[in-house]
Amino acid sequence: MVTNATSFSRSGLTDWLVQRLSAVVLGAYMLCILGSFVVHPDMDYEQWRALFAADSMRIFSLLSLAALCAHAWIGMWTVGTDYLTSLQFGKGATSIRLAYQAICILLIAVYLIWGIRIFWGT
Amino acid sequence: MLVPYPEAHDSNIGKRIVKDTRPVNLDLTSVKFPLPAITSILHRISGVAIFFGVAVLLYLLQLSLASEAGFEQVQEYFTNPLVKLVVWLLLCGLLYHLIAGVKHLIMDFGIGETKAGAKTGAIVTIALSVVAFAVAGVWIW
Known part of the structure; x- marks a missing residue:
């Protein structure tokens, strides 16, 4: 029951789909960032700042941040529910898993707020 | 057991x-792990590592965007071999997760789902990753 209550969308199929859609966004963003390093190997501060200040890049960055949060939630949930079970931890497993999930969700929330601050606030 | x-x-x-x-x-x-199982567990390990590594990346990004002095500070960090190593390891994790993820998406379309196909996919994933790690290493050092 706790297992279902902490999944990202409360639906395995939706989680599955969100995991893949967010993966495509994150893959595209990573290639975009790495590509910008390849195209401009000697970027100075002004070029670097301008890259992240463009509206199109702000949208892409924030979209990727949201994708990262969803993707990490689903991934960390999957790992936690696979390895932090009663098989490994006996009766205390649910408490351990819940604590683990709370820490993950807290960190995701920090990343989200911090990331919005970086991509929108600077 | x-x-x-x-x-x-x-x-x-x-x-x-x-x-x-x-x-x-x-x-x-x-349990004896066949190659596809190893690539699968590495996909998970790299995912967990990236999850915590994002804090490092966000910190470096924030500092580099904050001001010209911050940008130079980050460039200064990158002269430190330990920072280079951490960034390279993180980059390896990201590259591996990306490559193994693309393999995952290809398999979602029903390609390479046989036992032989899974082995081929795992070999290609590892081969591409090793090349990507080397390129990333050359780029950083």
Whole structure:
């Protein structure tokens, strides 16, 4: 029951789909960032700042941040529910898993707020 | 370690009782891992590592965007071999996760789902990753 209550969308199929859609966004963003390093190997501060200040890049960055949060939630949930079970931890497993999930969700929330601050606030 | 099925599973918590007494072995240390299993577990390990590594990346990004002085500070960090190593390891994790993820998406379309196909996919994933790690290493150092 706790297992279902902490999944990202409360639906395995939706989680599955969100995991893949967010993966495509994150893959595209990573290639975009790495590509910008390849195209401009000697970027100075002004070029670097301008890259992240463009509206199109702000949208892409924030979209990727949201994708990262969803993707990490689903991934960390999957790992936690696979390895932090009663098989490994006996009766205390649910408490351990819940604590683990709370820490993950807290960190995701920090990343989200911090990331919005970086991509929108600077 | 052999574990009797009904007691061992979370899925049996509650009213549902599975009358299945087949033993199930979930002691991963006693299982021989074929290559696709190794690429799968590496995909998970790299994912967990990236999750915590994002804090480092966000910190560096924030500092580099904050001001010209911050940008130079980050460039200064990158002269430190330890920072180079951490960034390279993170980059390796990201590259591996990306490559293994693309393989995952290809398999979602039903390609390479046979035993032989899974092995081929795993070999390609590892081969591409090793090349990507080397390129990333050359780029950083």
